[in-house]
Amino acid sequence: MAKKSLGNIRRSFAPWTDPAAKPLVTFERVTKRFGAVSAVEDLSLAIHAGEFFALLGPSGCGKTTLMRMLAGFETPDSGRILLDGVDLAGIPPHRRPTNMMFQSYALFPHMSVEANIAFGLRQEGMAKADIAARVAEMLALARLEGFAKRRPDQLSGGQRQRVALARALAKRPKVLLLDEPLGALDRKLREETQYELMDLQSELGMTFLMVTHDQDEAMVMADRIAVMERGRIAQVAPPEEIYEKPASRYVAEFVGDINIFEGAIAAIAGDIITVESPVCGTILLDEEDVSLPAGARVFVAVRPEKIVISHDEPALSANKVSGEVWDIGYLGDYTMVQVKIGGEGGPLIKVALANHARRAERPIAWEDQVWLSWEIEAGILLGGEA
Amino acid sequence: MKRFRFPHFLALILGLAFLYIPILVLIVYSFNASRLVTVWGGFSLRWYAALFNNQPLMDAAWLSLRIALVSASVATLLGTLAALALARFGRFTGRTWLAGMIAAPLVMPEVIIGLALLLLFVGLEAGRGFWTIAIAHVTLSTCFATVVIQSRLVTFDRSLEEAAEDLGAPPWRAFLAITLPIIAPAIAAAWMLAFTLSLDDLVLASFASGPGATTLPMRLYSAVRLGVTPEVNAASTILIALVALIVVSASLMVKKNLLDTRR
Ligand SMILES: Nc1ncnc2c1ncn2[C@@H]1O[C@H](COP(=O)(O)OP(=O)(O)OP(=O)(O)O)[C@@H](O)[C@H]1O
Ligand SMILES: [Mg+2]
Numbered sequence: 210m211a212k213k214s215l216g217n218i219r220r221s222f223a224p225w226t227d228p229a230a231k232p233l234v235t236f237e238r239v240t241k242r243f244g245a246v247s248a249v250e251d252l253s254l255a256i257h258a259g260e261f262f263a264l265l266g267p268s269g270c271g272k273t274t275l276m277r278m279l280a281g282f283e284t285p286d287s288g289r290i291l292l293d294g295v296d297l298a299g300i301p302p303h304r305r306p307t308n309m310m311f312q313s314y315a316l317f318p319h320m321s322v323e324a325n326i327a328f329g330l331r332q333e334g335m336a337k338a339d340i341a342a343r344v345a346e347m348l349a350l351a352r353l354e355g356f357a358k359r360r361p362d363q364l365s366g367g368q369r370q371r372v373a374l375a376r377a378l379a380k381r382p383k384v385l386l387l388d389e390p391l392g393a394l395d396r397k398l399r400e401e402t403q404y405e406l407m408d409l410q411s412e413l414g415m416t417f418l419m420v421t422h423d424q425d426e427a428m429v430m431a432d433r434i435a436v437m438e439r440g441r442i443a444q445v446a447p448p449e450e451i452y453e454k455p456a457s458r459y460v461a462e463f464v465g466d467i468n469i470f471e472g473a474i475a476a477i478a479g480d481i482i483t484v485e486s487p488v489c490g491t492i493l494l495d496e497e498d499v500s501l502p503a504g505a506r507v508f509v510a511v512r513p514e515k516i517v518i519s520h521d522e523p524a525l526s527a528n529k530v531s532g533e534v535w536d537i538g539y540l541g542d543y544t545m546v547q548v549k550i551g552g553e554g555g556p557l558i559k560v561a562l563a564n565h566a567r568r569a570e571r572p573i574a575w576e577d578q579v580w581l582s583w584e585i586e587a588g589i590l591l592g593g594e595a
Numbered sequence: 596m597k598r599f600r601f602p603h604f605l606a607l608i609l610g611l612a613f614l615y616i617p618i619l620v621l622i623v624y625s626f627n628a629s630r631l632v633t634v635w636g637g638f639s640l641r642w643y644a645a646l647f648n649n650q651p652l653m654d655a656a657w658l659s660l661r662i663a664l665v666s667a668s669v670a671t672l673l674g675t676l677a678a679l680a681l682a683r684f685g686r687f688t689g690r691t692w693l694a695g696m697i698a699a700p701l702v703m704p705e706v707i708i709g710l711a712l713l714l715l716f717v718g719l720e721a722g723r724g725f726w727t728i729a730i731a732h733v734t735l736s737t738c739f740a741t742v743v744i745q746s747r748l749v750t751f752d753r754s755l756e757e758a759a760e761d762l763g764a765p766p767w768r769a770f771l772a773i774t775l776p777i778i779a780p781a782i783a784a785a786w787m788l789a790f791t792l793s794l795d796d797l798v799l800a801s802f803a804s805g806p807g808a809t810t811l812p813m814r815l816y817s818a819v820r821l822g823v824t825p826e827v828n829a830a831s832t833i834l835i836a837l838v839a840l841i842v843v844s845a846s847l848m849v850k851k852n853l854l855d856t857r858r
Pocket of ligand 1: 271
């Protein structure tokens with residue numbers, strides 16, 4: 210969670226907030242079914258030039274299918290896909306200005322690294338000298354200079370990944386599609402490569418559409434994230450908004466850890482909402498434009514790192530609950546404490562304590578009776594659907 | 596464990612001996628100086644020399660070679676197409692039928708295939724000879740070629756072709772530049788298998804041949820019925836050497852290709 214902010218201080222870039230901006234890629238009410246399974250259902254989405262866009266969702270939610278429709282390997286059953294204002298229907302994959310980095314890399318095993326990278330350029334009928342120059346440039350970009358003559362089976366996993374990336378970038382596509390580009394890498398290499406990819410993207414000014422089911426990866430890398438749920442889009446927003454203002458319980462639970470309290474709206478006074486919850490009593494929230502009536506059943510979500518834990522009862526009238534420390538898990542940069550509310554069988558609340566700030570007061574221990582509390586701004590109001 | 600080693604070894608030797616002693620005897624006696632098949636008269640290459648002066652035998656060998664070349668090439672082409680259809684086009688109507696029909700000749704008695712072809716050729720009033728034998732061999736070896744190539748295609752990663760198309764190659768060029776080179780060893784192996792099947796076939800050739808078209812196995816078979824001569828031994832030895840060479844290189848190719856895919 211500490212990493213989260215890194216992805217967003219990169220630049221102030223938000224063409225999606227400008228209603229006059231024309232998106233580069235538009236999905237218009239696209240549906241794709243495989244037999245009875247609907248992989249993508251009535252989905253609309255706009256991606257702007259220069260964006261690093263991530264599709265995030267659990268396995269089988271239709272991410273790859275969406276990407277393959279843009280690349281031309283699947284045909285939508287209904288709806289349109291536009292690129293630069295041109296309807297892509299009927300245009301075969303080899304004539305689309307997109308390039309894809311395959312999840313399996315799909316390197317040509319009988320060709321050298323060099324020939325793999327040059328393959329796309331040769332299809333364009335580019336002059337030999339220009340091809341050589343572009344290949345050299347790509348090899349340098351992917352830090353593969355010494356490996357030009359090797360075949361893919363003589364490379365490490367990380368090197369193969371870079372060849373696949375260089376091959377897909379060589380043609381300077383309008384949109385680069387990346388299907389879980391870092392899936393096969395170990396954690397350390399993965400984190401390094403994340404920043405490399407981000408640098409590369411801002412350097413080349415290209416549009417990247419990346420599929421991932423790793424939320425940290427999407428958070429770090431993307432300008433905007435589309436969270437997908439069973440073939441539909443649950444929310445499209447920049448990472449911090451996805452995290453701080455999830456649109457639904459599904460998004461809140463999918464991205465990061467979260468505590469969800471059930472309750473009913475007791476009062477609405479301007480931006481201050483009062484929710485009565487059976488688990489932790491009165492909860493106050495600061496939320497604009499709430500369209501729900503008083504009495505509506507809702508969920509209140511609170512991120513674990515926004516909860517304060519103490520031995521003494523805080524001097525607050527609401528947003529507090531007491532319980533017993535049930536579990537303490539040390540996770541390196543922070544400690545996750547689980548507190549049981551209301552004795553045996555009661556719900557657990559997760560609290561994240563940053564480890565850099567060792568508390569002066571008596572440390573939290575197993576079976577301590579503690580108080581949890583949070584600010585009015587910490588609570589997120591989610592609609593009452595399942 | 597150790598106690599059983601010796602009997603195992605013995606069994607292996609006996610088994611191999613059972614399979615190969617007759618062939619070994621044949622090869623040894625092809626170098627026999629004596630005319631008598633069963634009496635060793637010293638080492639000599641005279642029967643090989645005689646072989647090359649035996650015009651009917653040489654004609655038969657030449658005919659067999661030509662038939663094998665033609666039928667292997669046609670069978671490999673058809674086999675490749677059939678394998679692609681079976682491996683690629685998913686569940687098209689008639690797929691099960693095609694698969695079954697292609698596999699059937701593998702287990703069908705050759706005599707029946709031969710007879711059926713003979714009836715067909717007679718019915719069509721086709722002049723029997725080179726082409727009818729070649730066609731007969733194509734019908735048999737296409738199935739073998741299909742099986743060999745199909746088994747390679749099922750492990751072929753489709754995303755390689757998609758990557759080629761994504762990079763701007765039209766489907767036919769993606770096939771020629773990516774798929775074909777990668778499955779080439781399997782195609783070569785299929786061709787060699789078809790070639791040897793044709794080269795040593797006696798049954799189908801006997802049904803499909805006509806006057807004046809005698810293949811090497813037919814010639815050898817009829818020569819043997821008049822009595823085994825060392826010349827026949829020599830011809831057989833050459834045939835064995837050729838077939839062995841091809842079979843070994845084909846299996847090496849398949850093995851290498853399999854290793855490549857596993858990586
Ligand atoms: N060619 C196909 N034939 C039939 N069903 C398919 C096909 N491709 C995808 N599906 C189905 O469509 C749904 C979405 O698949 P998709 O590959 O897009 O998921 P995904 O979000 O990429 O998942 P993952 O994270 O596991 O890669 C799944 O239920 C899958 O079984
Ligand atoms: Mg996928």
